[in-house]
Amino acid sequence: MQYKKDIDRNIFRGYDIRGIYPSQIDSDTAYTIGLGFGSYIRSIGKQNCVVGHDNRISSDELYNALIEGIKSTGIDIISLGLCTTPMYYYACIKLKIYSGVMVTASHNPKDDNGFKFAFDESGNCKGQEIQDFLAYILKGEFLKGEGSITSYNIEPDYIELFKNNLKFGNRKIKVVLDPGNGTTSIIMNKLYSMFPLDIITINDTSDGTFPNHHPDPCVEANLDQLKKKVLEVNADIGLSFDGDGDRMGMISNTGKFIPTDKFMIIVVRDIINKVSKKEFLADVKCSKSLSDEIEKLGGKCITYRTGNSYTKKAVRDLDLPFGGELSGHVYFRDRWPGFDSGLYAGLRMLEILSNTDKTVDELLTGINEYYSTEELKFASSDDKKFSIIEKIGEYATSKKYKYLDIDGVKVIFQDGFALVRASNTGPNITARFEADTKERLEQLQNEFISLINEYNK
Numbered sequence: 455m456q457y458k459k460d461i462d463r464n465i466f467r468g469y470d471i472r473g474i475y476p477s478q479i480d481s482d483t484a485y486t487i488g489l490g491f492g493s494y495i496r497s498i499g500k501q502n503c504v505v506g507h508d509n510r511i512s513s514d515e516l517y518n519a520l521i522e523g524i525k526s527t528g529i530d531i532i533s534l535g536l537c538t539t540p541m542y543y544y545a546c547i548k549l550k551i552y553s554g555v556m557v558t559a560s561h562n563p564k565d566d567n568g569f570k571f572a573f574d575e576s577g578n579c580k581g582q583e584i585q586d587f588l589a590y591i592l593k594g595e596f597l598k599g600e601g602s603i604t605s606y607n608i609e610p611d612y613i614e615l616f617k618n619n620l621k622f623g624n625r626k627i628k629v630v631l632d633p634g635n636g637t638t639s640i641i642m643n644k645l646y647s648m649f650p651l652d653i654i655t656i657n658d659t660s661d662g663t664f665p666n667h668h669p670d671p672c673v674e675a676n677l678d679q680l681k682k683k684v685l686e687v688n689a690d691i692g693l694s695f696d697g698d699g700d701r702m703g704m705i706s707n708t709g710k711f712i713p714t715d716k717f718m719i720i721v722v723r724d725i726i727n728k729v730s731k732k733e734f735l736a737d738v739k740c741s742k743s744l745s746d747e748i749e750k751l752g753g754k755c756i757t758y759r760t761g762n763s764y765t766k767k768a769v770r771d772l773d774l775p776f777g778g779e780l781s782g783h784v785y786f787r788d789r790w791p792g793f794d795s796g797l798y799a800g801l802r803m804l805e806i807l808s809n810t811d812k813t814v815d816e817l818l819t820g821i822n823e824y825y826s827t828e829e830l831k832f833a834s835s836d837d838k839k840f841s842i843i844e845k846i847g848e849y850a851t852s853k854k855y856k857y858l859d860i861d862g863v864k865v866i867f868q869d870g871f872a873l874v875r876a877s878n879t880g881p882n883i884t885a886r887f888e889a890d891t892k893e894r895l896e897q898l899q900n901e902f903i904s905l906i907n908e909y910n911k
Contacts, residue, residue, distance in 0.1 A: 455485040455519050457594060464836050465568070466588040468878025469580050469763045472559050472568030475512040479567055481519035484557075487569060488523020490591035495553045495573055496529055497597070504554035504606075506534035506542040508637040508698045510662040512567045517557045520569070521603060524555075528599015532606050538637045538699030539570065540795035544615060545608040546572070547791055558637075558698040561670035562879065564663050577770075580763035609641060616645055619789055620801055623809035628652040628689045630705075631800075632680045634669045635661040636697040638797060645797055651804060654687055656680065669696050671703025671796070672782040674711040674828065681709045690807060691814055695796040700762070701782030702796035704803065706814035714782050715740040717803065719747045720817050721776060721784070724806050726751050729788055735769050735777030737761075738861050738873055739829060739886050746822040759861035761878060766794060780829065780886075824870070825895045826888035830903075834883045834910050839876040842883055842909045846874045849905060865902075869894050872902045883910065 461483055465473035471487065473479045495503060503524065507517040513536075521531055534545055542556045552575045559566035572578050579587060629651055633639045639660040646653055656679055657666045667676045671694035684692040684705050692705035704712040715736065722744075726732055732753035736744050737760045745755035758768050762783045769777035769785045770792055778784030783794040790798060807814070834842060846863045858864040862875020862884075870889030877884050883906055889895040 484516040484519035485523040492524035492527030492529040502530040507557035525601040543793040578763040630692040632694040638699040693800040729775040737779035739780035
């Protein structure tokens, strides 16, 4: 392995480092990132770090190369080996070592891989911090030393964290679990079997090629198998988890896909009278249904930019009891350490169900309903996508539309919204639309999708 001077700059994205293996990310890339990471944290006074990896086929190779790079800078490494991203987060908390790297591409396709990383207690690097880290790597001025590697098994501590955290009621819930062959497969059954549940599983063998469906549980098309199984066995609910385990998707008792913002409504309804601070965070992609419900219950909804690294930090810094984003990341801080865990989010939902005689569908009655699209993706080069967003903003200004620019452009109308933003995880423009009527929804889509296509030529 050797220092890669021509490292692909496009892999340094908004929330993490992510690209295609091996064309964009290979062992030399991982080794180079290790050299940079180890040197940087040592320069700010750190002596050790935590490192883990998901179950992707390329993760083991990249993990070993990364560790070699870090070790050669004189940093001591706590090696977790194969684990979910939430297990990695908890290891950092448990060991009080906040510098670390998780080798994962989260919910991306099987040929992708990447690195989520943190230098210190401030949390995962993001935005300009990642670009500054790229500049640091490109200088090639790495420290030298001989660090050590110590293996650590976080699983017993992680299981213990769950044991006394949940209070199930008398109703025994029948749940279908679908880890999508992702990394949650290594611990899901052990965790869920601790609680009084009737469990059916599908796709629960760890397989980093994700042979049964794409590992993104917040895209409805990926949950067709789960829907069918829920209806087949007459289950109360179906839960699915993403490739590295920090997100959860849900299917109701009638086979309906429940987007994360509606799951958040159920949670807010459950906890708002149990917490002192009645403020909750939602990202710009969430439906107005969520903010409507929070306000209806006497709370305050804080709208924030999309991105796990941003939303998790904001929920912590603002000392909020709960928050999340449409992509499936949710953060409980009422009786949980605040990091995103799909398995924990699922258990909180099951806990709520076990303490009521209502179905999932019934728990969502009485909310304001709007017509909305899923998050739509339009392929666009990394070089072009941000200029397209600028042009959308200029268009909104020329039309004297009211809009938010905290993350892309969210044009707000009295009867709906149009959100267009540059993806921070891939070469895409993403969009979401919502309106009071189907006709208005179609109008908004036509107006803004035509702009995206025009500017994207």
